[in-house]
Amino acid sequence: MEDQPGFPEFVQQQAGKLLEQTLQHIGLTFISLLIAVVIGVPLGILITRRKKLAGIVLGIAGVLQTIPSIALLGFMIPLLGIGAKPAIMALFLYALLPIIRNTYTGILQVDPVVVDAATGMGMSKRQLLYRVQLPLAMPVLLAGIRTATVINVGVATLAAYIAAGGLGEFIFGGIALNNTNMILAGAIPAALLAIIFDWTVARLQKLRTRKVKKSLYLLPFLLVVLSSFYLLPAAYGSSLVAGFTPEFMGRKDGNLGLKQVYGLNIRTVVISDMIMYKAAYEKTLDVISGSTTDGRVRAFDLQALTDDKHIFPPYYAAPIVRQETLDKYPELAPALNKLSGIINDSIMTELNYRVDHLKQDPAIVASNFLKAKGLLQTAKHGNKGTIVIGAKIFGDGYILANMYKLLVNGYTELEAITKTGLGGTKICFDALTNGQIDLYPEYSGTGLLVILQADKSVVDTLISDNQKVYDYVSREFMQRYHIKWLPPIGFNNTYALMMRRQQAADLHINSISDLKEYLLHH
Amino acid sequence: MIKLEHVNKSFHNGKPAVRDVSFEVNKGETLVLLGTSGSGKTTTLRMINRLIAPDSGQILVNGAPINTQQIEALRRNIGYVLQDNGLFPHYTVAENIGIVPTLLKWDKKRIEERTHSLMEKLRLSVADHYDVYPQQLSGGQQQRVGLARALAADPSILLMDEPFGALDPVTRASVRKEFRSLDEIRNKTVIMVTHDVPEAFELGNRICLMDKGVIQQTGTPAELLFNPANDFVSSFFHEQRFWLELNALRLTDIRPWLGNTAPGENHAPVLKGENTCWDALEQLTTLSAPVNISFDDKLVRIDTSELMHAFTQHKQTVSGHGRSTRLS
Numbered sequence: 001m002e003d004q005p006g007f008p009e010f011v012q013q014q015a016g017k018l019l020e021q022t023l024q025h026i027g028l029t030f031i032s033l034l035i036a037v038v039i040g041v042p043l044g045i046l047i048t049r050r051k052k053l054a055g056i057v058l059g060i061a062g063v064l065q066t067i068p069s070i071a072l073l074g075f076m077i078p079l080l081g082i083g084a085k086p087a088i089m090a091l092f093l094y095a096l097l098p099i100i101r102n103t104y105t106g107i108l109q110v111d112p113v114v115v116d117a118a119t120g121m122g123m124s125k126r127q128l129l130y131r132v133q134l135p136l137a138m139p140v141l142l143a144g145i146r147t148a149t150v151i152n153v154g155v156a157t158l159a160a161y162i163a164a165g166g167l168g169e170f171i172f173g174g175i176a177l178n179n180t181n182m183i184l185a186g187a188i189p190a191a192l193l194a195i196i197f198d199w200t201v202a203r204l205q206k207l208r209t210r211k212v213k214k215s216l217y218l219l220p221f222l223l224v225v226l227s228s229f230y231l232l233p234a235a236y237g238s239s240l241v242a243g244f245t246p247e248f249m250g251r252k253d254g255n256l257g258l259k260q261v262y263g264l265n266i267r268t269v270v271i272s273d274m275i276m277y278k279a280a281y282e283k284t285l286d287v288i289s290g291s292t293t294d295g296r297v298r299a300f301d302l303q304a305l306t307d308d309k310h311i312f313p314p315y316y317a318a319p320i321v322r323q324e325t326l327d328k329y330p331e332l333a334p335a336l337n338k339l340s341g342i343i344n345d346s347i348m349t350e351l352n353y354r355v356d357h358l359k360q361d362p363a364i365v366a367s368n369f370l371k372a373k374g375l376l377q378t379a380k381h382g383n384k385g386t387i388v389i390g391a392k393i394f395g396d397g398y399i400l401a402n403m404y405k406l407l408v409n410g411y412t413e414l415e416a417i418t419k420t421g422l423g424g425t426k427i428c429f430d431a432l433t434n435g436q437i438d439l440y441p442e443y444s445g446t447g448l449l450v451i452l453q454a455d456k457s458v459v460d461t462l463i464s465d466n467q468k469v470y471d472y473v474s475r476e477f478m479q480r481y482h483i484k485w486l487p488p489i490g491f492n493n494t495y496a497l498m499m500r501r502q503q504a505a506d507l508h509i510n511s512i513s514d515l516k517e518y519l520l521h522h
Numbered sequence: 523m524i525k526l527e528h529v530n531k532s533f534h535n536g537k538p539a540v541r542d543v544s545f546e547v548n549k550g551e552t553l554v555l556l557g558t559s560g561s562g563k564t565t566t567l568r569m570i571n572r573l574i575a576p577d578s579g580q581i582l583v584n585g586a587p588i589n590t591q592q593i594e595a596l597r598r599n600i601g602y603v604l605q606d607n608g609l610f611p612h613y614t615v616a617e618n619i620g621i622v623p624t625l626l627k628w629d630k631k632r633i634e635e636r637t638h639s640l641m642e643k644l645r646l647s648v649a650d651h652y653d654v655y656p657q658q659l660s661g662g663q664q665q666r667v668g669l670a671r672a673l674a675a676d677p678s679i680l681l682m683d684e685p686f687g688a689l690d691p692v693t694r695a696s697v698r699k700e701f702r703s704l705d706e707i708r709n710k711t712v713i714m715v716t717h718d719v720p721e722a723f724e725l726g727n728r729i730c731l732m733d734k735g736v737i738q739q740t741g742t743p744a745e746l747l748f749n750p751a752n753d754f755v756s757s758f759f760h761e762q763r764f765w766l767e768l769n770a771l772r773l774t775d776i777r778p779w780l781g782n783t784a785p786g787e788n789h790a791p792v793l794k795g796e797n798t799c800w801d802a803l804e805q806l807t808t809l810s811a812p813v814n815i816s817f818d819d820k821l822v823r824i825d826t827s828e829l830m831h832a833f834t835q836h837k838q839t840v841s842g843h844g845r846s847t848r849l850s
Contacts, residue, residue, distance in 0.1 A: 117608025120571055120681075121622050121671075122597030135612050 010181035017170075022189050024165035027229035028084070029152040029193070032091030034223040036148060040096050041141070044103025045129065054104065061097035069094065069155045073162050077275055081284045082243070087156070087164035094155055095148035102144025106137030139205050146201035153194040157186070161272035163243055163279070167193075169270045176247030178426035178450055239522045240515075242497075243271040243285035247424065252459070253449055253495060254289065257311035264516045273393075277302065280500060287515065290498040291315075293345055293396060293491055295352030303504045304496035306511035313459075314466040315443035315494040317396060319404065323482045325438040329385060333486060335411040336439070338375055339403060340487040348491040351399050362420075366402035376406060382413025390437035391420040392428050396493055400441040425450050433481055443493060447473035447485070466492070523549045523711045524570060524679065529579035531565055539565045541735045543579070547728075549678075552712040554726030556719065562735035563715045567681055570713065571600045583679065598622055601672030601710075605684035607664045609656040615641075615667050616652045622675040640670040643704060662693040666700075673706050680707070682714040686721065698724065719762055723769055731755055743770040748840040768800035771836065773815050779832035785814045785823045792816050802829055 011018060047054040064072070072093065076086030110133050118132045134141075160168030170186030173179070204219075248254035249270055258264040266287065271279060277296035279285045290297055292304060319336050326333055343351075351369060354360045370376040389404050391397030401418045408416035419437055422428045429451055431437045448454050448462065448469055454476075462468045474485040497512055509515050524547040531540040540562040547553045555563035568574045570581060572593055581588045588596055609618050619640060620633045628636075641648050644666040656664055665686065672680060685701075686694045701707065702725060716722055722729050723743045730740040731754075738758075739751040747763070747770050750756035759766055773780075774795040792814045793802055803826070805813045812825040824832075 111608075111611075113604060113606045113608040114610060116573065117602065117604055118610070118621075120568075120573055120597060120600075120602035120604075120608075122594040122599075122625055123621075124594055127625070132610060 007181050007184055011185055014170075014182075014185060018185055018189065021165060021167045021169055021186070022193070023229040025153070025156050025167045025190065025193065026226050028087055028091060028156045028159055028164060028166050029149065029197075030223050030226035030229070032088045032156075033095050033145070033148060033152055034220075034227050035088070035092045036095035036099050037145065037223070039092075040099030040144075041103050044100045044141075045107065045133075047100070047104055048107045048133075058097075058101060058104070061100050064093045065097045069158050070161065073158055074275070077162060077278075081282065082163045082271060082275060082279045083269065083284070084164045086162055087159035087166075091152050091155055091159075094151050098144040098147040098151070099141075100144075102140050102147075103137065106140030106144075107133045109140065110136045142201055142205045146198060146205070149197045149201060150194050153190060153197060157190055160246060160270050162275060163269035163271040163285075165270065169246060169249070172272075173246035173250045173270070175426055176245070176424040177250045178429065178453075179250065182250065240266055240286040240519065241284075242266045242268045242287040242289075243276050243279055244268055244289040245273045245276065246270050248289040248495065251449065252456075253311055253313050253445065258497075258512070261309050261311045262512050262516050264512065264519070266515075266519055280498065283500070286499060286503065288498050290496055291493050292496050293348040293352055293493040295349060295354065295356035297498065298349055298353045299357035301501050302498040303501040304498050305504070305509065305515060307496065308511040308513050310464055312495045313445040313448065313463045314469055314492055315445040316466055316470060316488040316490075316492050317400070317441050317443050318470075318488040319400075319439050319486045320432070320442045320447070320477065321439040321484050321486060322432065322435065323478065323484050324435075325387070326484055329387070329412070329414055331412045332387065332408065332414065333484075335407045336404060336486055338407055338411070339400075339489055341490045342373060342375075343490045345491045345493075348396060348493065352396065355399060362398035363402045366399050367406055369399075370403060370406055377410030379406075379409040380413055381409075382415060384413040385415070387414050387416045387439070388437045389416055389418045390422050390428050390431055390440035391418065392425065392440070393421050393423055397441060400489070404439070404441075432483065441489070442485075444469045444473055444485075444488070445494065447477065452476050452480075523547055523551075523584065524713065525582040526566070526570075527580045527582070529566070529569060529576045529581060531562075531569065531574065531576050538735050540569070540576075543732075543735075543737055545730055545737065545740050547711055547713060549711055550709050551727045552714065552725055554722040554729045555713065555715045555732060556717070556722045556726075556729050557732035558717060560734075561732040563732050564683055565735075566732070567683055567713060567715050571597050571602060571681055594625075598625055598675060599677050599679065601675075601677040601680040603668050603672045603680070603682040603685045605687040607656075607668035607688070609664060609667055609671070611656060614653050614655055615646070615659070618656065618667055619670045619674050621671060622677075626675055628675075636674060637670075640673060640706075643706065644670050645700065646670070660693075661689055662697055665689060665697055669701065676706075678709075678711060680710050680712045680714075682712065684715055684717070687716070687718075701725075719759065719766065720769075723766055731758060744775070744840075748837065765800070767837070768803060768833070769798050771799045771833065773797055773799065773802060774817065776829075776832040776836045777817060779835040780815075780822055780824055781828060782820070783823045783828075785821050792821070799829065799833055 043057060047057050069090065072090045073086060076090050080086040080089055114132060114136070115128065118128050123131065156166050157168035157171055159166045160172050167186040167190045170182050171190070174182030174186060244255055249268070250256070255268065271285070276285070276288045277290065277294065277300050280288045280302060281300035290302060290304065297304070321332070321336070351365055354365050355362050367376060387408055389401045391401035398420050401420050405416040405418050408414050419431070422431060425446055428440050432440060444466070448459065452473065462472055470485065470488065477483045477485060497515065499509065504510065507518055509518055527544050529540060529543045530538065532538045543562070543566055545553070555566055557563045565574060569576050570583070570588070572588055583591070583596065610621070613621070616637050619637045623633045623636060638648055641651070646663060646666055651659065651663070656667065659667065665688070669685070686698055689697060698721065714725060726743065728740060728742055729746055731738045731746060733754055739746055739755045743766070746755060747759060747767055772795065773793065776799065777795070791805060791809070793805065793816070795815065795817045802813060802815070802824070806826045806829065812823050815822050815824060
């Protein structure tokens, strides 16, 4: 993002992508809705006849509804892998409750006298259902479908985390890249879709019963058509599949650089950082945008491809602190600097491995490490003031924040608290400038490209030299934001394309150029 | 036509709803199941079209046990009228009336003709009401549609569950009167449930009085009045006894105690032997003058005191017999 263009320009530039994502979004919403209707309505009818089942079925559907959507998506991955299948499954499960429940209550609230009359006149169960119960339950049933549609449009944004596409790609990419236009380009169409579908079904509901009969024949047809939207964009492909994080997708030192500098052309899906490594290990993905110090690189035996054309800038980690805070508490900087130069790449990978793979508590990992280095001091429980330490949602952040907390508590009279798990660079940095946190560990490359969004010419002169990048961001941050970069911690957590070691060896791919060559010929 | 043999039914609470009920209804006859709420009369009715299954005993319709008959076919051959009419709110009046013929796969034209003719017979305007929905009709009109719907496929049997129960007294009387005069009803076997004693007497050829799931007595209105089987039966009619008795007795019944006075002036109103004592008394008191009655054998003139005298004589005779008198 050289300079942030206005919103209309952004939409114009990204029109193709926007259309693709919108179609995917509609497709995801309606495939799952269609399945939910096909299964939920008969199930709702069944439990009106088997009252004993009603409690169980509604109970299970209710519990499914209470599972946080991102967690439900997470549960689906071991079962169905990544991509459309788990997303559709999760959306289907969400849509199920309103549809079953409304079918059930809709049929039960049909006047028993009418049902009695219909039975007494000699209607079979099937005739009773189709001529009396369903037509009279239809407004309530449609209300259920309406609720399910709106829920699905919302939840479908999360599908972007598991490589299923949809408008979430823009939303999460935008959050990660500090790009408001991108967020809006995802959020506005998503909101519009919800409003349009809600309105349409509401109209259906209000139609007089006679007309509804006719328009109902259109409904399944319409659902199928809308569902098929999902298939439209998946027309291109390559032999290998890459999974990139939303952040990586939109970065110059990410997918854009790969295309421009290397001319790499690979089928790409967007996926959450949290499941990307595992998906590579499980062979759902072949190439991922990993970070070099991630513990899972070791755990899943992945190999980083050499960046032979140097598009990934140095990402040396250092704490960045509000100058205001440093002025107020001069003892803070020396405490934080105790970590400077201590952790190299392999140490960081090892620490991350313990947390990510061995599931050790980041606080304990941090404290053990400090103890081993002779840096751990008992907390002084001082009451001079409070320091809020933030961290991004990714691996390094948790551990570093915990180390800083121990250092601040041990070496100063200040009380440190941590706010870990902040969504991305934008969220962390905004929190810092707003004073909601006092410091967080940031990478020099991120500072240069994401926060400062330096011009191409500036980047080109700096990018190959770590020290130049660090000096530039230190100066600019102080000038623009009054934020201080303390000395680097020592490790370089840069992006790298990664493949399974075995596959890389089999295909003789060692560098990104090798990968490009391979793709050209396969 | 319809026969119940030792039918029993208990519901989930274990209390018997119907105990050892047996009766027979002949072709073309109207039997009224009379009783207070909870007497088991509706349960009995609903067992006949298999909306409720009896625990034991046998029910025969047209000579065959109902559980050997195909359930939908059985029901389609039995008209069913409910208290709260049970009209389909999403069907027009015409569609409601046409439900059973449609189920029987009549062709469209035949259904249409039948609907037209029934609406006319039941004083429903085809022009105004054919295509409207039931909610747009008055209570009385709705009940007429309900009746038309039950009669649509010309079933030989009609089951009616408190058919006039939801109507106000005035509407009720008029719908009842129409029902009675409907030629469609004449050759139908009707079983009707009601808790309204005058209604039972007005419409029933025979009355089956039930209490706590047990039949107390089955017989003609006169039999129930003049030869009650037990205290319950006699006390049941206590409040309206005089009026009921006058209504239950036809002039032919008291013929032996009426004199043979020849008619006087020629223009005096003439009643038939089929008319009830109540009809005669009504005429006498309104006109304050004698009336003429045409019996099969001759024309007789009576006044109020003569009528009441004969009525009293009859009562003394029948109750003295100690058994039901067959009156027809």
